[in-house]
Amino acid sequence: MTAFSRAFSEALSADMKAHGVTHQAVADVLPPKPNGKRRSRPFVSEQVSGKRPVDTDVLTAVAELAGTTTPALVRRVLAAMPPEAREGVVIPIRPDTPMASAARKTSRPPSKSDPDA
Secondary structure (H helix, E strand, O other), X not given: OOHHHHHHHHHHHHHHHHOXXXXXXXXXXXXXXXXXXXXXXXXXXXXXXXXXXXXXXXXXXXXXXXXXXXXXXXXXXXXXXXXXXXXXXXOOOOOOOHHXXXXXXXXXXXXXXXXXX
């Protein structure tokens, strides 16, 4: 597993905890497997803990339970990751959000003429 995947899983787990989303609740809203069987709590736990890659069905279920959209959840999780873990990852942030100004300050390398550097 890559450093990115580990950091993403850790940030997702923290976000779930902050929003009161449990592994069982996610399993309960996941679509069934092709054979009709429901997904289990251990299935969700393996993905959130970083033992398996997180799939989009899990992200969508977490977002729904946290009261947000999947893209907003992914942006939030990426933004919570350590900068070195998301190196090279572009986080699209709407320009009208408070995070946008902070992202502009941290998304560019400091220049010699930058007073914040």
